[in-house]
Amino acid sequence: MPVFCGNAQQVLSDGQLNVSYVTDATPPPGRHVLTTIDYGATFKTPADSDAPHFNIANKQLNTPALLEMWSSDQPVTRGQLNGVTFSKTATHITGYLESPMPPGPTADTAKTMLQRVLTLLRELQFAHLMRIWNYVPDINDVSDGLEQYQQFCVGRHDAFFESGFETASAFPAATAVGGRNPALSIFFLATNLPITSVENPRQVSAFHYPAQYGPRSPSFARAVLAQGTPGNEQLYISGTASVVGHRSVHQEVGLQTEQTLLNMRALVEEAGRQSPSSPRWRDVRALKVYLREAGDLERVRPIVASALPGAPMIVLEADICRRELKVEIEGVWSRAA
Ligand code: 3EB
Numbered sequence: 001m002p003v004f005c006g007n008a009q010q011v012l013s014d015g016q017l018n019v020s021y022v023t024d025a026t027p028p029p030g031r032h033v034l035t036t037i038d039y040g041a042t043f044k045t046p047a048d049s050d051a052p053h054f055n056i057a058n059k060q061l062n063t064p065a066l067l068e069m070w071s072s073d074q075p076v077t078r079g080q081l082n083g084v085t086f087s088k089t090a091t092h093i094t095g096y097l098e099s100p101m102p103p104g105p106t107a108d109t110a111k112t113m114l115q116r117v118l119t120l121l122r123e124l125q126f127a128h129l130m131r132i133w134n135y136v137p138d139i140n141d142v143s144d145g146l147e148q149y150q151q152f153c154v155g156r157h158d159a160f161f162e163s164g165f166e167t168a169s170a171f172p173a174a175t176a177v178g179g180r181n182p183a184l185s186i187f188f189l190a191t192n193l194p195i196t197s198v199e200n201p202r203q204v205s206a207f208h209y210p211a212q213y214g215p216r217s218p219s220f221a222r223a224v225l226a227q228g229t230p231g232n233e234q235l236y237i238s239g240t241a242s243v244v245g246h247r248s249v250h251q252e253v254g255l256q257t258e259q260t261l262l263n264m265r266a267l268v269e270e271a272g273r274q275s276p277s278s279p280r281w282r283d284v285r286a287l288k289v290y291l292r293e294a295g296d297l298e299r300v301r302p303i304v305a306s307a308l309p310g311a312p313m314i315v316l317e318a319d320i321c322r323r324e325l326k327v328e329i330e331g332v333w334s335r336a337a
Contacts, residue, residue, distance in 0.1 A: 015072065015073065015074050015089070015090075015091050015092075015228070016072070016092075016226070016228045016232060016234055016334070017034070017070055017071070017072055017092045017094070017189060017191075017234075018031070018070070018071050018072065018285075019068060019069070019070055019285060019286045019332050020068075020069050020071070020285075020286070020312070021066035021067070021068060021069070021286060021312045021313075021314060022066065022067050022069050023064055023065075023066060023067065024067075025043065025053070025067055025069070027051075027071065028071065030073060031071040031072065031073060032071060032072050032073070032074065032075060032076040032089070033051040033069060033070070033071045033076070034051060034052075034070045034071060034072060034076050034087035034088070034089070034092075034094045035051055035052050035053070035054065035069075035070045035087055035094045035096065035187075036051060036052075036053045036054075036067050036068065036069050036070070037053075037054050037055075037056060037067070037068040037070075037187065038053060038054065038055050038056070038067055038068075039055075039056045039058055039059075039060045039065075039068070039314060039316055040056075040057070040058060040059045040060040040065060040316075041055045041057065042060060042065035042067075043065070043067050050078075051076070051078070051087060052078065052085050052087060052096065054085075054096050054185075054187065055181075056135060056179070056180075056181075056185060056187075056316075057179065057180040057181035058135070058177075058178075058179065058180045058290075058316040058317055058318050059180070059294070059316065059317045060314060060315065060316060061291065061294055061297050061315040061316065061317060062313060062314060062315045066312075066314050068286075068314065070087075070094050070189075072089045072092065074089035074090055074091070075089065076088065076089055081120050081123065081124070082116040082119055082120050082123075083097050083099075083116055084096065084097045084116055084117060084120045085097070086120065086124070088124065088126075091191055091192055091193050092126075092189065092190070092191045092193075093121070093124060093126050093189070093190050093191070094187070094188070094189055095117065095120065095187070095188050095190075096185075096186070096187045096188075097113055097116060097117070097185075097186050098183040098184065098185040098186070099112070099113055099183055099184050100182060100183050101137055101182060101183065101184055105143070105144055105151055105155075106136070106143070106148050106151035106152055106155065106184070107151045107152070107154040107155035107158070108155060109155065109184055110134075110136075110151070110152045110154075110155030110156055110159070110184065111154075111155035111156070111158050111159045112155075112159075113184060113186055114155065114156055114159035114160070114186070115159045115162075115163065117129070117132075117186065117188055118159065118160075118163045121190050125192060126190040126191060126192050127190075127191075127192055128170075128190055128191050128192065128193075128194075128195045129172040129188060129189075129190045130172050130173065130189050130190060130191055130195050130224045130226055130236060131172055131173045131174070131188065131189040131224060131236045132172045132173075132174045132175075132186065132187070132188040132189075132220075133174070133175045133186065133187045133188070134152065134156075134174065134175065134176040134177075134184070134185075134186055135177060135178070135179030135180075135181075135184065135185040135186075135318075136148055136149060136152050136176055136177070136178060136179055136184060136321075137178070137179045137180075137181070137182050137183065137184065138178070139152075139176070139177065139178035139179070139319050139320075139321055140178065140319055140321075140323055146214070146215070147214070149176065149214070149321040149322075150213070150214035150215065150216075152176060152184075153214050153216050153217065153218050153219070154214070154215060154216045156216075156218075156219050157216035157217070157219050158216070160219045165219070170197075171197060171207060171219050171220050171221045172188070172220060172221060172224060173197075173220060173221050173222070173223050173224040173236040173237065173238040174218075174219075174220035174221075174238050174239065175238060175239035175288075175290075175328070175330050176218070176220075176239070176321055177239065177290050177316075177318040177319065177320060177321065177328065178318050178319025178320070178321075179318075180317070180318070189236075191226060193226065193227050193228070194227045195224050195225065195226050195227065196224070196225050196227075196274060196275070197221035197222075197223070197224050197225075198221065198222060198223040198224065198225055198235070198267055198270050198271045198274060199221065199222050199270070200222040200223075200263055200266055200267050200270065201266055201270055202244055202245075202262070202263055202266045203222065203243055203244065203245065203246070203263060204245050204246040205221075205222070206218040206219075206220055206222070207219055207220070209246050210246060213246070213322075220238055221238065222237070222238055222240070222267055223235055223236060223237045223238060223267045223270075223271060224236045225271050225274065225275055225278055232334065232335060233271075233275060233277060233278045233279065233334070233335075234279070234332060234333065234334040235267075235268065235271050235278055235279050235332070235333040235334070236332055237264055237267055237268075237330055237331050237332070237333065238330060239290070239328045239329070239330045240260050240263045240264050240267070240328065240329055240330060241256070241260055241263075241320060241322070241325045241327065241328045241329075242255070242256035242257075242259040242260050242263075242325065242327070243263070243325075244259065244263075248322055248324045248325055251324070253291075253293075253296045253299055253300060253326040253327055254299050254300070254303055256325065256326055256327050257299075257300045257303045257304065257327050257329075258303060260327060260328070260329050261303070261304065261307045261308075261329070264329060264331065265281055265307075268280065268281050268333060269281075277335075278333075279333035279334050279335050280333075280335070281308075281333075282308075283333050283334060283335050284308050284311045284331055284332075284333050285312070285331075285332045285333060285334055286311075286312050286313075286314075286331060286332045287304065287308065287311045287312065287313045287314070287329060287330070287331040288313070288314050288315075288316065288329070288330050288331065289301075289304060289313060289314070289315045289316070289327065289328075289329050290315075290316050290317075290318040290320060290327065290328040290329070291315060291316070291317055291318070291326065291327055292317075292318070292319055292320055292325070292326045292327070293326060294317050296326060296327065297315060300315075300327055301313075301315065304329065311331070
């Protein structure tokens with residue numbers, strides 16, 4: 001039997017994707033698994049499920065280790081196209097691809113990979129990329145005079161704009177953190193149901209960051225609200241850090257964590273202004289915390305747990321895209337079914 005953590009057992013039943021953190025890959029009753037993601041390669045490939053199972057090398061700092069499971073109450077079909085391994089229902093698709101980092105600019109690798117994603121979504125007719133995770137190897141290293149993260153932003157920007165993302169309002173929610181394996185790895189969610197993006201009133205939109213952060217601004221939305229049946233919207237909050245306006249604030253990791261949580265709360269409130277039936281702060285379903293230093297776990301975890309009691313949480317060791325940032329947090333919110 002799967003063991004659910006916190007309030008993750010409140011399973012939705014409206015065709016939405018559902019994420020849960022489990023200790024066993026057995027599909028819950030009535031659910032179809034699209035994908036499982038194993039952070040830190042702790043789980044063996046599940047023998048009892050033929051759903052794609054991906055490893056992200058970043059070490060999990062929580063115990064017990066948890067498996068991220070994406071499921072639906074709708075039937076799932078699976079395939080491979082353009083080098084992307086995907087699983088889909090009638091309304092949603094999850095996909096994964098990775099590419100070794102060849103010598104030369106990371107921008108080119110990022111651009112090619114994202115073009116493969118966008119082409120796949122066009123071919124399979126999922127109009128809206130809603131959430132994307134990017135694991136960038138050596139994210140703070142400099143090559144050709146640019147940090148790997150800034151290179152990634154250049155390639156991403158080019159891929160999006162060349163494929164017709166004319167308005168920033170179409171960007172997905174995103175995370176871009178340092179990967180611990182040598183490949184650039186991308187996992188994404190898309191849908192053919194309506195989505196809307198949400199920007200943070202406390203922060204300059206990332207796609208409007210000034211040039212001091214890199215020659216191309218980061219192409220992502222602070223959050224995406226995915227429509228379901230009324231009252232069952234899901235809010236996907238991007239990786240969020242201690243950034244106010246466009247500047248990093250605070251050195252100390254506890255203060256950075258508190259500022260990050262204030263940013264996340266502001267996003268939930270902003271989504272509520274855009275759509276009154278969107279999830280409230282307490283409706284958190286899954287959190288992921290990225291820590292540059294594993295030793296900061298004792299400091300960070302209680303601060304997150306007191307802001308969001310009982311929230312299912314995976315904590316990963318990962319470099320953050322700005323050197324001064326020590327913590328980044330993301331999450332999925334939805335009202336109980
Ligand atoms: C920030 O607010 C922190 O480039 O995809 C967070 C989430 C960050 C996603 C991305 C970057 C990205 O700018 C960094």
